Amino acid sequence: MDRMTAEPPPKPSPSDAPAPSASFRTVLAGRHFRRFFFSRAVSLAGDAVVPTALALTLTERGATAGWLGAMLAAALLPKVAFLAFGGIAADRFAKLPLMAASSLVCGAAQLATALVLTTGGGLLWWALGCQTAYGVASAVGYPATFGYLPHCVDPPRLGAANALLSAWTGAAALLGPAATAVLAALGDPALALALDGASFLLAACLLAGLPRGGPAGHVGGGIDALREGWRALRLLPWLLRMTVVDSLILLLVTAPFIVLGPGLVQHVAPGGWALLMLLFAAGELLGSLASGRVPLRRPILAAVLGLPMLGLPPLLLAMGAGLWPLCLAQVLAGASIGAYGVLVNTAVQRETPPAQLARVGAISSVGSFAFLPLGYVLAPLLAGLVGPEPLLWGAAAWTAVSVLVLLADADLRSFRYGTEGGGTPGGGQVTGGDR
Structure with a gap:
């Protein structure tokens, strides 16, 4: 504990002060962040339906639990394997094209998965390949997305911006299973996977016109x-x-x-x-x-x-x-x-x-x-x-x-x-x- 003195305490330095905060309305008023947020919100909402949609779709088609585990692993393992290389690419090149390309590939992979599962038959291996492609594209897109936020938000607003993105992630997790259940009741739970694919394509369109988020300096490879x-x-x-x-x-x-x-x-x-x-x-x-x-x-x-x-x-x-x-x-x-x-x-x-x-x-x-x-x-x-x-x-x-x-x-x-x-x-x- 600091010793007490007769002198008044010094004023806190900027680094001692609490981190400045910004209102959510102020952050969303920024045109660039607003477009970026809506792009992320659309893709996160689509992704929230995937675990439930895969489980219901495979169960309806009589697939074993092993297939569900394989599908989830096929999407997760490439992320772990290629995420670091995605980070290199995101620091070396402009981030916006990487995010857009990732969204387009992810969208195509999910639409193809929905098509394969809707067709049925012995095509589960094709769906497994589509989920692998989805995982690889996600590994490229996530580092670019993480590194892009400071390109469209001032440093004092980063906390509020991250809070909005994280809060929407939680909200999407609430809505995703419910949306999947509704689609399953209306027809086929595989429709939820098609919805996820469409959400990625829309997310890529919403990125158009934003700052490219170019590299801040020369970055080597490998x-x-x-x-x-x-x-x-x-x-x-x-x-x-x-x-x-x-x-x-x-x-x-x-x-x-x-x-x-x-x-x-x-x-x-x-x-x-x-x-x-x-x-x-x-x-x-x-x-x-x-x-x-x-x-x-x-x-x-x-x-x-x-x-x-x-x-x-x-x-x-x-x-x-x-x-x-x-x-x-x-x-x-x-x-x-x-x-x-x-x-x-x-x-x-x-x-x-x-x-x-x-x-x-x-x-x-x-x-x-x-x-x-x-x-x-x-x-x-x-x-x-x-x-x-x-x-x-x-x-x-x-x-x-x-x-x-x-x-x-x-x-x-x-x-x-x-x-x-x-x-x-x-x-x-x-x-x-x-x-």
């Missing part, structure tokens, strides 16, 4: 570019530690809960799992909006302090709690994830030099999600050996350990905007007349 991105990531030591911890949380907490939860909740309340997923999405929406409006002196510390909520759902499920405590826990867990994503993404975008932003985001995402497919496979295998409850107890315990590990990082606890040695406060430059 391994040297990855090494440069890795060095930039290491200049944010708190992000490096968070990436490692995130990957283990997804492996040891998220995967067991997602895989084992439906069967256990079914014994508590039939149909309760769908309700829990909806409440998580609602919490994510609320947490995203709140974190984008509240100025925080230490945003990364605030993000970490919300993470213990992630351990509540597996803990309550292991204890055999009823549905309503689980519902509350899911809202709190969703809110913590919504706030976490907004606060961390905003900090990375503000503190990373523009020429390296897409690679830093891509490498961090690869590190975070690399073990999630493994978790999906290991959780049921281990549950068959020891039962699901020990895994859920372990998930809750690991959440607590993860938070303690992060709080032990002095760089994380002391982080304020503009204080990182390798960062550039307000790292992105706004292009065009959208100031």
